[in-house]
Amino acid sequence: MMLKAVVFDLDGVITDTAHLHFLAWRAVAQEIGIAIDETFNEELKGISRMDSLMRILRHGGKEKAFDHPQRLALASKKNALYVRSLASLTHESLLPGIPEVLAEIRAANVRTGLASVSLNASGILRALGIQQAFDFCADASRIACSKPDPEIFLTACAGLNVRPQEAIGIEDAAAGVEAINAAGMQSVGIGPGLDHAGLQLRSTRELSWKCLTDFWASRTVLIRN
Structure with missing residues (x-):
């Protein structure tokens, strides 16, 4: 089976806006009397804005203190x-x-997608100057x-056809x-603690087109066997 698309998360994979998220959440949390630190902020990675807020409220014992x-x-x-x-x-x-691997994927005529729960994904790509590097972007609005x-990865695959x-x-x-994994795709995890990924890399410095194609070839052999 041919590899036809690579779908990237945004925060922590393309760029690192985790600290910017943390500073914004910390300011809001402080206003309502809840203290959070960067260790707690790790729990907010990859989840939606409202889910993040509910975790913060639970953390501060104020889950029922605010109406919708x-x-x-x-x-x-x-x-x-x-x-x-x-x-x-x-x-x-x-x-x-990241600039290098995006260019390599494009040169190989493989499609590139984004799957981000951020409603600001398009604006972030524009700020980074790489909006043209993606064939389809799935964000929280979809x-x-x-x-x-x-759902977001299935939506990205559907958008990439x-x-x-x-x-x-x-x-x-x-x-x-x-x-x-639940979408039925092959998974690559960037960073520690992601041993449920098909391939785990320490950082994006290890990410390359050769790395991805070698991983794809190895998984294809396993599936055939």
């Missing part, structure tokens, strides 16, 4: 702070190896269920790897 309109207002405030911080992103904010549900079995997904979060 108030929760929406808190999430909107966080997003406004985060969007303002995106002005700091440039092409230099791409993680190591789905009902967040990761670890596979490939079957999930013909694609690799790349993630840095446990929920994202779980979503890729």
Whole structure:
């Protein structure tokens, strides 16, 4: 079976906006009397804005202290702070190896997709100057269920007109790897603690077209056997 598409997560794979998310969430949490640190912020990787807010409220014992309109207002405030911080992103904010692997995939005539639960995905790609590198972008506006549900990766594959079995997904979060696996794609995990990924790499520095094709070939042999 040929590899026809590679689908990337955004935060932590293409660029690292985790710290920007943390600063915005910390500011909102402080306003309502909840303290969070960067260790706790790791739990928010790969999940939607509202799911992140609910985890913060549970963390602070205030899950029932705010009604739905108030929760929406808190999430909107966080997003406004985060969007303002995106002005700091440039092409230099791409993680190591990402410009090269995107170019290599394009040169191999394999399709590239994005699967991000961020509603700001398109703006981030524009700020990074790589919006033309992707054939299709699936973001939170296109789905009902967040990761670890596979919907966003299935949506990306549908937008790329490939079957999930013909694609690799790349993630840095446990929920994202779980979503890729559930979609029926081959999974690549970037970073520690992702041993449920088909291939685990320490950083994007190890990510290359050769790495992906070698992994694909090895998985294809396993499936045949």
